[in-house]
Every structure is written in C-alpha cells, then in structure tokens.
Amino acid sequence: MSRLRSLVKLALVAVALGLVATPVAAQSLNRAAIDELNTQLLYVALPLTLFVELVLFYAIYRFRDNDDPKPTTDDPALEITWTVATAVILVFVGISGYYVLTNPYLTPAVAAESGDDAADMEVEVVAYQWGWEFRYPEENITTQNRLVVPQDRDVRLVMESEDVIHSIYVPDLGVKQDIFPGQEQVARTRATETGEYDLYCAELCGTGHSRMNGQVVVMTQSEYDAWVDAKTSPNGSATAVSATNNSTNNSTATAS
Incomplete structure (x- = not known):
C-alpha cells in the first residue's frame, strides 16, 4: 500500500512540474509555433497518462490475489463515454497539428499558394x-x-x-x-x-x-x-x- 501511494505521489509531482514549468523563450517564429504545439499536447498527454496509470494501479491493488475472477460486465454508457472522450482528444490534436502545418514559417508552400510568400x-x-x-x-x-x-x-x-x-x-x-x-x-x-x-x-x-x-x-x-x-x-x-x-x-x- 505504501508503495502504491509513493507511485501516485510521484505521478502527481511529475504532472504538476510539467504544468507549471515555463518553457525557454523561442528564438524564432518557427520555433515558437513548434513549442506552442508541444505545450498543447503536453497539457493533454499528462492528465491522460496520470489517469491511465491511476486506473492501472487501482486494478493491481483492488484485484490482487483474486482467486475467483469474474468476467467484466457490459457497460454501454462507459464504453460510449471513453469512445467520445478519445474522439474529442484526437480532434483537438488534429486541429492543433493542422494549424502548425499551415504556418507559413513551417510550410512555405502554404504561403506561396496564398500569395503571401513575400519576405x-x-x-x-x-x-x-x-x-x-x-x-x-x-x-x-x-x-x-x-x-x-x-x-x-x-x-x-x-x-x-x-x-x-x-x-x-x-x-x-x-x-x-x-x-x-x-x-x-x-x-x-x-x-x-x-x-x-x-x-x-x-x-x-x-x-x-x-x-x-x-x-x-x-x-x-x-x-x-x-x-x-x-x-x-x-x-x-x-x-x-x-x-x-x-x-x-x-x-x-x-x-x-
């Protein structure tokens, strides 16, 4: 039990440090766009990682030494919930990545197609x-x-x-x-x-x-x-x- 608490505390500390850490100022508009995308993905990945790890630790602790395991019962509401949550996360990641890929400093062809390639x-x-x-x-x-x-x-x-x-x-x-x-x-x-x-x-x-x-x-x-x-x-x-x-x-x- 003490080991489980230690792991949970360590995970919480890691998430807290990731959320409050201030990135170094970017040296160019290119780098700023990349760093901003990485930060957005970090805010999604850290809570999701923490949630998965907590569920894993709970399952290990709750069902340890189970001599009489039973099959999982169907729960349509839960299945719909995590499917929708996953879809929302993927849409967010896709939109964030799209805006970075269409940045004229990262994809000059976009600027050329729009006629905004003057420098x-x-x-x-x-x-x-x-x-x-x-x-x-x-x-x-x-x-x-x-x-x-x-x-x-x-x-x-x-x-x-x-x-x-x-x-x-x-x-x-x-x-x-x-x-x-x-x-x-x-x-x-x-x-x-x-x-x-x-x-x-x-x-x-x-x-x-x-x-x-x-x-x-x-x-x-x-x-x-x-x-x-x-x-x-x-x-x-x-x-x-x-x-x-x-x-x-x-x-x-x-x-x-």
Missing part, C-alpha cells in the same frame, strides 16, 4: 559536399558556412544542392528542410533573438557528412547594416567573387 530579404543557399554557401543577391555578398540575418525580419531561403541530397537544420530556430539536387527548395524564418545558432546537415550525404556544419548569426538591424557595409567595402573580407573562388578551392581540396 523582407532573400538568401540563396547552395549545399555541396561538404559545406554551405550563402549568397545575398541584393548586397552582392557570399559567405561560407555562416548565415548572417537581421533580427525581426522575414528571411526567405532559396536552396539548391550541387550534388546529393542535403538537409539544412537549425534546431534553435526551428528550421529544417531537405534540399534535392536539380530542385529549388524554400524555407522561411524570422529570428526574434540575437545570437549564434548551430546549423547542421541532417541528411547523410557522404563521408564528410559529420563535418558539414555551419552557424546562423542573428544581429540587430544596425549590426547587420554595419556587417554589410564592411563586406561590401573595398577592404571587405568576403565579396561574391572571392567567396565563390574560395568555395571552389575548398571543394577541390576536400575531394583531393
């Missing part, structure tokens, strides 16, 4: 074995393995692969999109917190897959403008031509 800026992303190239057409800048974007601005990533299937993945920003050779893929994000975030290739793409990493740097608008000025000045460290040449040299050196 404050566009960056061309080229994935290759085994690195990333980011081109800024308006600023005539190209960088390697380092994506720099301003805070609180819609950024549209137009991506292509030079060789095999790659996948851009930025966990902290909630960005993940497969990139297929010969096809143009689009991702969209709006970073709300400045900082540096890790970027990975999430698709096995060859022997150098594990080192196909990069960084996303989110700056304030003034810092981003200063960065652009530094890159486009005569003494800038990365122009479109020089960066492209570096990319070619890096690819050749890796292959050799």
Whole structure:
C-alpha cells in the first residue's frame, strides 16, 4: 500500500512540474509555433497518462490475489463515454497539428499558394559536399558556412544542392528542410533573438557528412547594416567573387 501511494505521489509531482514549468523563450517564429504545439499536447498527454496509470494501479491493488475472477460486465454508457472522450482528444490534436502545418514559417508552400510568400530579404543557399554557401543577391555578398540575418525580419531561403541530397537544420530556430539536387527548395524564418545558432546537415550525404556544419548569426538591424557595409567595402573580407573562388578551392581540396 505504501508503495502504491509513493507511485501516485510521484505521478502527481511529475504532472504538476510539467504544468507549471515555463518553457525557454523561442528564438524564432518557427520555433515558437513548434513549442506552442508541444505545450498543447503536453497539457493533454499528462492528465491522460496520470489517469491511465491511476486506473492501472487501482486494478493491481483492488484485484490482487483474486482467486475467483469474474468476467467484466457490459457497460454501454462507459464504453460510449471513453469512445467520445478519445474522439474529442484526437480532434483537438488534429486541429492543433493542422494549424502548425499551415504556418507559413513551417510550410512555405502554404504561403506561396496564398500569395503571401513575400519576405523582407532573400538568401540563396547552395549545399555541396561538404559545406554551405550563402549568397545575398541584393548586397552582392557570399559567405561560407555562416548565415548572417537581421533580427525581426522575414528571411526567405532559396536552396539548391550541387550534388546529393542535403538537409539544412537549425534546431534553435526551428528550421529544417531537405534540399534535392536539380530542385529549388524554400524555407522561411524570422529570428526574434540575437545570437549564434548551430546549423547542421541532417541528411547523410557522404563521408564528410559529420563535418558539414555551419552557424546562423542573428544581429540587430544596425549590426547587420554595419556587417554589410564592411563586406561590401573595398577592404571587405568576403565579396561574391572571392567567396565563390574560395568555395571552389575548398571543394577541390576536400575531394583531393
């Protein structure tokens, strides 16, 4: 009996902690939508888990050492109740998931179909074995393995692969999109917190897959403008031509 009470108390504590825990602020609108969905599902899953576990513990305790078990009697009202409750939960989960899937920051095709795919800026992303190239057409800048974007601005990533299937993945920003050779893929994000975030290739793409990493740097608008000025000045460290040449040299050196 004491063990049963301990298990019940532990379950109640776990549910309480899950309900009162405050999630870390999301770093982008993408991540905010994902975190909100996870929170909604948590509020459904925790009480349901607790209820199932309590029923299980009750059945174990109530019917222990039962030498004369009897078949369960029919209870249509109970069966209808749990069927309706299950249907309501599934409808809630389905609606919540649908609204997230139709979020233009998570499914850019939705924004394109509705004609609302305009963004404050566009960056061309080229994935290759085994690195990333980011081109800024308006600023005539190209960088390697380092994506720099301003805070609180819609950024549209137009991506292509030079060789095999790659996948851009930025966990902290909630960005993940497969990139297929010969096809143009689009991702969209709006970073709300400045900082540096890790970027990975999430698709096995060859022997150098594990080192196909990069960084996303989110700056304030003034810092981003200063960065652009530094890159486009005569003494800038990365122009479109020089960066492209570096990319070619890096690819050749890796292959050799």
